[in-house]
Amino acid sequence: MLELSNVNTFIGRRKIINNVSFTVKDGSVVGLIGPNGAGKTTIMKTILGLTKFTGVITLNGKEITENNHSPLTKVGALIEHPAIYPFLTGLENLKLYSSNKIDMMNIVEQLKMNAYIDLKAKGYSLGMKQKLGIAIALLNKPRLVILDEPMNGLDIEATILVRKIIKQYSSSGTSFLISSHILGELEKVMTAVVLISDGRVITNCSIEEFEKINNQQYQLYTENMPKTLQSLNDYNINFSQSSNHIVVSRGALSSIQKILYQNNILLLELKLQQPSFEDLVVTSLKNHRGSQDEK
Structure with missing residues (x-):
């Protein structure tokens, strides 16, 4: 579905992303994990054509370039903050992006937004705005969904609901690339892990392989x-x-x-000994920093 090969992203003369390569297969849920400033959001923006880059990014076999964003038509995304208009209702926001009314209303139902979908978005809580942003990302039956901190601001019930929706969509063939600091929740849905540090990929494997390697x-x-x-x-x-x-x-x-x-x-x-997933991630990052210090 998605393939990055030797991708580099610069801000000015500073290289933020360094020779990043990984794939996202059909129906997989890939967790993009790393400390603050590691480059997770930048990688997502690069995939979406929002930053200049070198290397190759292909989506469903079609290359994404600075002048060709057409492969992104079947991609849904939530990056950093939901892109919503505060003086429109939630439903009006969805209509701006939706091409299928039945699909749109199904997503409203799935995310349990009926009670406030006709209210102006400016009065939404953080969690309500986040659910609206996720709903926008899921519109029009995307082949790939990119979510940056999707659990941000969600209560326990909403978090469980979003988790179920991700599993439901992935079982139908939709691929996900998800970044989150809530590793306990991410672990419950992801099938593969891409661990990055200082703009470099240090681990790229299935969740089973990751746990086996680090145990x-x-x-x-x-x-x-x-x-x-x-x-x-x-x-x-x-x-x-x-x-x-x-x-x-x-x-x-x-x-x-x-x-x-x-x-x-x-x-x-x-x-x-069975360490938690968080422990494995922390250990991997420490080992990477140690090996870098030795160099």
Whole structure:
């Protein structure tokens, strides 16, 4: 559906996006994740033809260039703030972009906006404006939807509702590229992750691969924990303690097994530690910064 190849974006002489390459497949939900200032919004604006760039961006096999935005006709987007006119009603705002009345009213129903859709948008709360912006992005059955912080300002019920809609649309073949700092919610819908730092892609894989690659910590428990701690210290094995367990890296397991055997310590439990998705993201970013510092 969408492919970026060696894309660079500049603001003045400063390179903001550096050789970014990734793909968004049909029906996939790709999470674009990174710290503030990493370049997430700039990447989205670049895809939409809002900034000058070098490299190649193709949408459904057709190249997007500075003078050719025609491939974007089947793309819906919400970038930074909803593009709404405050002195028009919510419905009038939708009509400006809609080409299918039935589709438009279905989206109003899906997002549960009926109670206020005929009111002037200037009186909308932040959450109501956000839902209207999402509704605009979903109009006209887009093939690709780009959402920048779509959960911003939404209450719990609206967040769950938007999550269900994303899953519903993606199951019908619509692709999504979503940036969000609410990683717990993003994790529930995305099928792939593109992790960026300082304008560079540092991870680009499926969510399953991402979790597998980063699950490097193991918990172990023995029949004699004080002796185990002393033995690991004697052999300079790096470890940490979590409640009544010891947490070690995967690479240390072979040495630890030999140490336990030599000291007649019985291993009672060894299991993979399951960090949260947020922990995996933070660890990946720290590892990247560490490798950059070494260079």
